[in-house]
Amino acid sequence: MKNFLIIAGIISAFASCTSGTETKEEAATEQPAAESVQMTKDQLTSAGIETGKPTIADISKELQVNGVVDVPPQNIVSVSFPLGGYLKSTKLLPGMHVSKGEVIGVIEDQSLVQLQQDYLIAQSKLVYLQQEYDRQQLLSENKVSAEKVFQQVKSDFQSQQVLLKGFAEKLMLIGINPANLNDKNLSRSVAVRSPINGYVSKVNVNIGKYVNPTDVLFELINPDDMHAALTVFEKDINKVRIGQKVEMKFVDDPSKMYEGDVLIFTRNVDENRSGVVHCHFDKMPKNLMPGMFLSAIIKLDKASAVTVPDEAIVRYGGKQYVFEAIGDNQFGMVEVEVDTAANGLLAISSKSVDLAAKQLVLKNAYAVLGKMKNTAEE
Incomplete structure (x- = not known):
């Protein structure tokens, strides 16, 4: 029993020494x-x-940010047809290039014939009212007819002028020149022409579909003014100034750098606590498309x-x-x-x-x- 107690004491002392050594090593490591x-x-x-x-x-500090290629709203054109009708033909596909004035679709409808007919009838009636107005004016001046009759003819003549002008404006709205319209060239179809030089981004209709005046047939993009929209966090947005130089590169060719400058930036932050900085390219990159991802370095003011x-x-x-x-x-x-x-x-x-x-x-x-x-x- 005595030997057992001696052995237990030795083991306890050894364990105590070992524990103390480990504690010192840990303390030295953490010190x-x-x-x-x-x-x-x-x-x-x-x-x-x-x-x-x-x-x-x-030094000129640098701010590294990411962004996308963006198109300003004024460079995105939605093409509609003001009077509605059936799409007779179109050859457009997304990505195709179109020139200003190029026919991009043909619309036909009986209402188009009716509008042209109304214009020609109003024009013919105006000729008659013009002659009647001149005759009644002469009679009124010579006190041959009552002033009341002349006033009625004058009112009819002026109303007809307004009516004809309204028809003419509607015709020009759909691309028909009223000066060239006569009874021999009435048409049930009208060409839809591109208002800009650019590219087709969306085609929303198919041949034979009836389109309302509010329907968007095609969406076109003018690539001349595409820019970079960079995301800058709230803590850095106050460092950005208009005119600061920017270096931008795309993921498909990170070795090539494009220079530009800050054009404008938002004066507020969104729910992600960031704002948008719009940058202009000094030289527009080729094959630039909206939505392309890019990274950029904004050269901040020297300090x-x-x-x-x-x-x-x-x-x-x-x-x-x-x-x-x-x-x-x-x-x-x-x-x-x-x-x-x-x-x-x-x-x-x-x-x-x-x-x-x-x-x-x-x-x-x-x-x-x-x-x-x-x-x-x-």
Whole structure:
């Protein structure tokens, strides 16, 4: 029994020592880096560590965004037929090119014949009323007939003028020139012509279908003014200015860059907390189609910033730091916010330290971090 108790005590003591060792190892592993570190001249030389003041430079920051090719509403044309009718023929397919004035469809209906007939009858009646008006005016001036008769003829003549003008406007609305219309060229069909040079995006009808005046037969796109619609998040929208330069590229050819500039941007944000920036292409890319995906870099306004080389920045614990020289070969960590700059430099800023006046480690900052971590573990 005594031997058993001795053995149990030994096991318990061994377990206690083992547990204590593991706890110390875990504590050493989790222990954060010290706030400062002392290094010797030999250590600085062997690690190639260099210090100096950061550079103050005017930099143009960049904003990376995504977007799509968009068409302004005034460049999208919906083609309808104002009087309705049956589609007799069309050869349009989505993607086809059409020229302004080109026949893109033919509509026929008896109401078209009736409109032309009404115009010619109104025109013939106006000729008679014109002659009657001239005759009654002469009689009225010579006091041969009553003034009341002349006034009635005058009213009929003016009403007929209005009626004829209304028919003429309806004819021009469907593409018939009233001046060329006579009893020998009445037609039951009318050609629908393209109002722009562009491409067909939608064909909503088929041959033989009756279309109402409100129905959209075709949708055409004018490609001359297509632009990029870029999505910019709320935190960055206030950095965008009209006229800023933009570099854009498409997913099908990411090696080719297209230049442009900011044309206009929305003054509000949507439910996704973002706004839209519309950009104009300096040179319109070929085979551009609405809805194509693109990525872009917006060149923001230049601003003075404190810049350091990339080697001066260390990433540790999910944050970014630089090392400040605070004494004789002694360095302290300073948390910074980092932004991109030009010529291989990074722009840095700190809410608590005036970095512009400090001596910082500009080269091989990770060697200082390594020494600091080793010192903390010791």
